[in-house]
Amino acid sequence: MQHNPVSIRPGTRHAGAALGASVMAVASMLATAPAMAEVAETMRGLAVRGEPQPGGTSLQTPATSLMAEVVWLDNMLLWIIVPITLFVTVLIAWVILFHNRRANPVPARFTHNSPLEVAWTVVPILILIVIGSFTVPALFRQQIMPEADVTIKVTGYQWHWGYEYVDHDVEFLSFMLERDELEAHGY
Secondary structure, X not given: OOOOOOOOOOOOHHHHHHHHHHHHHHXXXXXXXXXXXXXXXXXXXXXXXXXXXXXXXXXXXXXXXXXXXXXXXXXXXXXXXXXXXXXXXHHHHHHHHHOOOOOXXXXXXXXXXHHHHHHHHHHHHXXXXXXXXXXXXXXXXXXXXXXXXXXXXXXXXXXXXXXXXHHHOEEEEEEOOOHHHOHXXXX
């Protein structure tokens, strides 16, 4: 029988390596905690558009008319879905309480109720028509693109970004290095 030097046996150095990596991760988190707390304290007083508000439960304050329309649609759909959800919940509770084996030992033998079947087909169709009458025009308004003042083509490369102002024939690359460090890295 040959010994395979690559095999991993429980309780050997591989378990120690995993433990060492875990200890290093915890140590690095503890070391950066004071710096992160300082950054958070510095940022606390700055006002940011769209930042979460204490006790807030809705979408952020819209900055454009399109987003205002989306917020309105979201609120309208909430007023539609809540009654539907409550109605379905009441129906399920009704069935559980009044149509079980103990409360109704001999079930009825009918199979169709035409008015009920027509109602549960027509009512959802009407609800979808109401929802669609508001959402489809909003979707078409979102497809209208305003005329651009400036056209910028941005290309992401492996280690830098390329920017091109198409209408003005201006092009440049953005590196994460200082100008005096570019030559040392081959740029």
